[in-house]
Amino acid sequence: MRQKLVVIGAGMASGRVLEHLLEQNPEAYDITIFNAEARGNYNRIMLSPVLSGDKTYAEIVTHDDDWYATHNITCRFGEHVVKIDREAKQVVGQNGTVDYDKLLIATGSAPFIIPVQGKDLQGVITYRDLDDTNAMIEAAGKGGKAVVIGGGLLGLEAAAGLAERGMEVTVLHLMGHLMERQLDESAGFLLRRDLEQKGVTVMCGASTAAILGETHVEGVMLEDNTGLEADLVVMAVGIRPETRLANDAALDVNRGIEVNAQMQTSDPDVLAVGECVEFNGALFGLVAPLYDQAKVVAQTLLDQPAVFVSKELSTKLKVTGCDLFSAGDFAEGEGREDIVFRDPGRGVYRRLVLEEDCLIGAVMYGDTTDSNWFFGLIRDKTEVAEMRETLIFGPSFQGGSAADPLLAVAALPRDAEICGCNGICKGQIEDAINGGAHDLGAVRAVTKASGSCGTCTGLVEQVLAVTLGDDFVLPTSQPVCGCTDMTHEDLRRMIKSQELKSMPAVWQACGWKTSCGCHVCRPALNYYLLADWPVEYHDDPQSRFVNERKHANIQKDGTFSVVPRMWGGITTPDELRAIADAADKFAVPTVKVTGGQRIDLLGVKGEDLPAIWDDLNKAGMVSGHAYSKGLRTVKTCVGTDHCRFGTQDSTGLGIKLEKALWGSWTPHKLKLGVSGCPRNCAEATCKDIGIVCVDSGFQISIGGAAGMDVRETELLCQVETEAEVMQVVMAMTQLFRENAKYLDRIYKWMAKVGLDWIKEQIDDLENRTALAERFELSQSIYRKDPWAEHVKKADSYQTLGDLTLEAAE
Template sequence: MTKQNLVIIGAGMASGRVLEHLTDAAPDAFDITLFNAEPRGNYNRIMLSPVLAGDQTYEEIVTHDAAWYAERGIATRFGEHVTRIDRAAKVIHGEHGDVPYDKLILGTGSNPFMIPLPGHDLEGVIAYRDLEDTQAMMTLGAGQKCVVIGGGLLGLEAAAGMAARGVEVTVVHIMGHLMERQLDEAAGYLLKKSLEDKGITIRLQANSSEILGEDGKVTALRLDDGTDLPCDLLVMAVGIRPNVALAQEAGLAVGKGVHVDDQMCTSDADVFAVGECVEHDGAIFGLVAPLYDQAKVLARTLLGEEAAFVQKSLSTKLKVTGCDLFSAGDFGDGEGREDIVFRDPARGVYKRLVIEGNRLVGAVMYGDTADGSWFFGLIRDGTDIEEMRETLIFGPAYQGGDTADPLSAVAALPPEAEICGCNGICKGAIVEAIEAGAGDLGAVRATTKASASCGTCTGLVEQVLQVTLGDAFEMPAAQPVCGCTEHTHEDVRRLIKTMPLKSQEAVWQELGWSTRNGCHVCRPAVNFYLLADWPLEYQDDPQSRFINERKHANIQKDGTFSVVPRMWGGITNPSELRAIADAADKYDVPTVKVTGGQRIDLLGVKGEDLPAIWADLNRAGLVSGHAYSKGLRTVKTCVGTDHCRFGTQDSTGLGIKLEKVLWGSWTPHKLKLAVSGCPRNCAEATCKDIGVVCVDSGYQISIGGAAGMDVKETELLVQVASEAEAIEVVMAVTQLYREGAKYLDRIYKWMGKVGLEWIRARIKDKAERARLVAAFELSQSIYRKDPWAEHVAEQAERYQPLADLTLEAAE
């Protein structure tokens, strides 16, 4: 069968999804040519905001790269405008040549609406629509000013991204509250307050009258009350309009968008349209979920299969600058409607349900959106909620009066409940993928595309994984420390402080331990809690530590050990390198490896050689890198201003200072830091327990990252102006973590329990910060020592072959 020529105009997310469906289902059905006015292929526009904020790079949000198109035999004409569609001859006229077609897809997307204010054509007045707009905003830095017109999702993401870069941002919005299409007034107020806490100025009910400029460049926005808002850049984010110019010139039926039927066919049987450029039954579309539905229908139509696009009720789950938002249905006021409202100001949580008769017709949620999918299902299905009315606001876990565990809400969702709104993926499809072998988030994402677009459903997908696999990622909070006691970790920490208890014996006796000396599970935890809470009164018990901490080296599977000398901030010198090489030769070390933390690991050291190799390394000035400890491991750095042309601060110097301040400190779990010299983030600071990103105006300190079994991005804690204050903040948050976290919880798990705002409030409180720094310094003055140097002589005398590994299993 002869292949048909398929031409697609526009390489956006909707047409990209059509290509995926087509080439997966029938790779040889069409000869495909893809035009795109942008000089690139399909990328995830939803993720431009993290690129703007410096959290991701453009390369990380590319959906289809050159290799992808090449593998599928798609001819790409990127950076080339289509000048005309000749429907009679069935030819596309491009700037660099013509292409015939049998079938044509218009994926021309939309154009940003630019308010025709006087001065709108000045240099520095842009929209926020594509990569070029994002790059223009990325040229601004600390001390410069930007005005954003528009308090919708796009405008707020633009504002937040630039604020994260140190830009002074003012948002001008004509309405009375932010995101009025998605949020009611109360939720809009909470969002405004949160953004203002991040340093963004919000001007509501503000009408723009004129854009001012000098020498052809923007200088300010003038409001109709005469106020001038100075700016180096002005961003308009006030909406989009379907791009119908080509279709209109070609004589296709056009209204607000290109008219299409249920099969995505235009008024020409051989021309189809998909995405933001289309109008279907009077509606146009801006959210990605219906665009992907259209793409699936169009692909099936082109392959001769029956399919029809049906407009669905939509829920909107959004994440604006770390604020979780959800809205669904109609939350407007009306006769016969009632509200159920839940407010928790301390946690910044607001929920409003709108009921008409015995049906839920609308829901707005701010701060806690975990039950959004369940509420949306009730709205969509028209469920009678009379029997659950009294507990409805508390979500599915509380129906029937039970206060179930935190995952019960997800467990209660029916298989048809939508989890990923962008891709229309329901719980049942995710469960099927998990049962077929998709055992982690990445596998589920690759198999089903759930959480692969905007990412706001990632937590929900992870919860479905937890429920389906059964083995929770962490112990329930109410579970006892071990079989020796009925007390939880939280109970034990609280009682140690309040009773007070200052020895292990006191804990066993006063808290009713069933064993005389604890066990291999509880002894390390109790030892840490006592050490952290009573540094002057309690003496560390080495025998209550894991085998690696007792031996000051990492035990390997063959019984040998790994020895890692400390390299401050990843910096070394020829003398240290010679000493390491000499030690490797002298002790027949079989493997010498560079670690991910910018150090050198000597693997395969015999147990009996440990004291001697430590002594040799000590003589060269090297100390233990604590690669085995529940404490500071590394401070990873980039080269910063010393060598890099992009560096904004001395990241290497700060990293060395932080490591020298923090080394030797015991913490609930291992602690990893990084310092990046600019937002390009070469030191990967945004996936560490504590990360510092240097910017022109100072230092952005973020916490709660992880890159192990769980992958977590840090969240901004504070920004400070000086290196000294950055060190002080890191010391304070480390001490706060030491004082409050459950043993073996990384910072992100502790942060998930107490909340980032709780941590931030204590770090910003000057008196509390000073107390935390003083407590940390006191502990360091007592416990910081090089265990290799301390134990060389002792270990040489006492060493005996390793026999008791009872603590290893718990690690």
């Protein structure tokens, strides 16, 4: 007879328990799972890329609704558990009671809130889950200043993500250097330097005295009376095990819920797993031991012998694009000696701590290639006296000279840990490869290696290369999605070579695994068809991201952001009056000047969108496409019209460019800048395409970025006339449209094809002219203001107010 298992918490640890349980005996239990969040298991490690905009929530979901349904799991998501009745063996939820034979508590941890004045103000948030992430995304959409309290991993990821979204960010850290638990002072200094180069201000030794404001946060006051302005405060000062339900149920609780080696609490029918657990006085925050616990829980539930053992842990983190590694004990002490390597120019730092001829600690920053080898030496207490002179340089240099880097991987023993998150060693990966897993995806599917934080991906590929030899080919790109084995590049080549001009034609020709694609591939496929066949193919609005379908950026509270276009940042009194009148008429709560020289109306109700755009259209204003994968802005300075340093009419050129390019669809957002002189007031050298005016003409450069990846543009060409600038920019945009992978910015695409190849295409006058002509053809078909088009449809309605978003679509 099947027993009843109730799980409280749908996080990564309990999710791994269910995977093990269902793999070994899917008939053992009827499973019910509660979760306070209104969703199931997703990869919380990847919330930072969601915050920065590099990933969507859908991309980090581990168990979707279909997974739970397939395994007949009863989901009570969005429902809090009120109490655990151990005597009746029942879990009491907000919406009713569930009986259990076995209970698993996986309540995780709760963020620590420092008890200062103002902690409950609106705009003070923590960073633990998707709701917190969405709150930060909403706040960043309004711009302004953010203060992040806490210089640990979560705090720095929050700071980087908010900076990526355009906020001015200051990190306050109480200790003397960042991430002091994982890094020594020197590595912490390098991390701080890199963050500051990315635009994040860091204040160490900073103690928060109060958070200021009446109803909404307005600033932060430090103990030394330093005041900081703030529109958002993120508290990331630490976490504590969430033990309230266990306490109320009279289970043994110290700092966490106490468990034995079988992960049982003081009640043998109640188990616990994850960050809420305490074992032998230790708490657990890294994912690797949580997954070890999950395996033991599943075995215990199936009455199989199992023992959880705390292991030596390493921390291998990727914070804001900076590689970090630390393991063991790196504190100073009597009888210990350090070996240190510093290369400030490359931002590389290594420190090894030795005691009695053994490596007991390691800190690495900037280059963590050999981290697994060093960790193995620490874990196995290997004597390193004979290799001491070359130890700092890693396994490739043992014997006194540099060797093929793959030899270091080949030299790793089979029990060397490769994937710390999932506890996967080299031998398990080799067994999977020898069993037929001959690419990264297959290895990940069999072993889960590289499937969590992803930092070990390169190492897994090296194990593949060593094991398969010449049979291994490093993939240049991953499949578009699970619907097909084709890469973006293969898919696009097929669309062009076979002249496929509709989605069904592509699905049939490619042997799609599903009949009509998914949320990942449909937007990409729609874009490729639109860019390659602008005349024959008709845009499919339902295959666009939601903001593009709504023609506005959706905010967390369900309202929308309205951004009218201001050509080259130039406006008129009439336009300003129209914006002010619209803000008054529709009670717009926030009016914000954007970094792209425009005005953003935030908080517009969905039902008011057609009407507010009707008013703005009548004033001659069109959509700024702030929501689109297309041209956003052309930022300009005043050039020769007003500036004594201006060499050309940068404002006029910027307006011409924006009017030529607006409404175009591109693989990713496209930002331009035109500076009237090399002083670069329009920041042209960090745009996707930048033009700097000089006495002899115009320097056109490409591939800039000013987000988490800060990149300076590289020179494409120099021309003498505005007409040449217009042609080059249109040709460059079309080259990008026709060749880049969907959701790649220009700098990412440029890294794949090479600047030299791009220059060849643009320098060829005949090819450049043809590209510009194809761009203009596409523009003649698709360049239109979406709201002007919608308003035309209002003629069949009695009043404009009857034209809802749904009717418009």
